[in-house]
Amino acid sequence: MSGYRTLPIPDGLDGMRVDAGLAKLLGLSRTAVAAIADADDVLIDGRVVGKSDRLTAGAMLEITLPAPPQPVTVQAIPVEGLVVIHEDDDIIVVDKPVGVAVHPSPGWTGPTVVGGLAAAGHRIATSGAAERQGVVHRLDVGTTGVMVVAKSESAYSALKHAFKERTVDKVYHAIVQGHPDPIKGTIDAPIDRHPKHDYKFAVMNSGKPSVTHYEVIEAFRAASFVEVHLETGRTHQIRVHFSALHHPCVGDLTYGADPTLAKRLGVSRQWLHARELGFHHPGSGEWVTFTSEYPADLAAALEKLREEG
Numbered sequence: 001m002s003g004y005r006t007l008p009i010p011d012g013l014d015g016m017r018v019d020a021g022l023a024k025l026l027g028l029s030r031t032a033v034a035a036i037a038d039a040d041d042v043l044i045d046g047r048v049v050g051k052s053d054r055l056t057a058g059a060m061l062e063i064t065l066p067a068p069p070q071p072v073t074v075q076a077i078p079v080e081g082l083v084v085i086h087e088d089d090d091i092i093v094v095d096k097p098v099g100v101a102v103h104p105s106p107g108w109t110g111p112t113v114v115g116g117l118a119a120a121g122h123r124i125a126t127s128g129a130a131e132r133q134g135v136v137h138r139l140d141v142g143t144t145g146v147m148v149v150a151k152s153e154s155a156y157s158a159l160k161h162a163f164k165e166r167t168v169d170k171v172y173h174a175i176v177q178g179h180p181d182p183i184k185g186t187i188d189a190p191i192d193r194h195p196k197h198d199y200k201f202a203v204m205n206s207g208k209p210s211v212t213h214y215e216v217i218e219a220f221r222a223a224s225f226v227e228v229h230l231e232t233g234r235t236h237q238i239r240v241h242f243s244a245l246h247h248p249c250v251g252d253l254t255y256g257a258d259p260t261l262a263k264r265l266g267v268s269r270q271w272l273h274a275r276e277l278g279f280h281h282p283g284s285g286e287w288v289t290f291t292s293e294y295p296a297d298l299a300a301a302l303e304k305l306r307e308e309g
Contacts, residue, residue, distance in 0.1 A: 006062045009044070014057035018042060020206065021055045022063070031198050036063065052195070074104055074131055079116030085146065085290050090155035090283040092122055093148050095292045098269060101141050103132035110141070117149065124149050127156040136160050137168075137233060145172070145274025146292035150282070158282035163233065169278035169289070172228040172238055175271040175302065176247040177258060179224050183216040187241040191234045200254060201236045203244045210234045212241045220305040222261060223250055227275075239270060250301070265301040273298055 013021040018037055019030040026033070030051075036042055037051040041064040044056065081097035094113060096102070102113045114135065117124060124134030127150070134150045136159040150156035162168050192207030194200035211231035218225035224247070228238055236255075242248055243255035251262040252270035262268070278289040294302065 004064050009055050009059050009061050011057045013055045016055050018053050019051040075115050076118035077115045078119040079111045082116040090152045093290045098144050102138040125153050125156040127153050142269040143272050144295050146277045146290050155282035170230040171276035173273050173275045174226050175223050175250045176242045178247045180247050187212040201240050267301045
């Protein structure tokens, strides 16, 4: 869907932001519409508008849509540190190392889980977009831990449904700055893309419902060790929610962590680890649980905090 288009703005979009309204109208992401607006390619009644301007029903929209991106392909490249925890006819469970994306995406040239599995000769489901076949959930590049990939087509459908219906038990461990109060609670706050920085997310009224349950399991002088159960699975959810509480994950400089504390503990990324994953096995139906141990950098930081008291 590239090229120049002109059309009247529907009544239902009156008063909406340009990025939100045109994303809905054109079936694009808000990020994509924002990029078009930033290139001065969105005009309303002949006037160039920005992504945060408001739409007026009946006004004439002129927009130049970019050519669609070229498809991203999976490259079978071995991934150091990618460990297979479990494999059967339906699923493959892996321990994802830091610095590895789950699947290829535009602009990412580093290693991926699906590429690493392909290089190791593992067959995965063909369901899903070409670059993320078999992928039913994701972890951030900088987040380590356990994740499942579908091998059979039936497993892909069953697991996608389970994640959508929130019947998967996703347990994370994190070290956050300061001491959350209360020590056990629920963060229920919608998340959307950050209005000024496309690489970040934020708590926004316009966002998708996002629910995080947490409990402090160990307290230190400057930080707290928390166990987190995710009810939803938004991008950067744990990082955004704890940042919004003014208790960012230690080492998470993107979301406001103290660089001095991160340096003292020897962490160069967020202290956040996908510790446990439980779900009904798509083949047998029985409940299965898989666990990932902390990688060396996170384990060393935790030990240092314990030594300091």
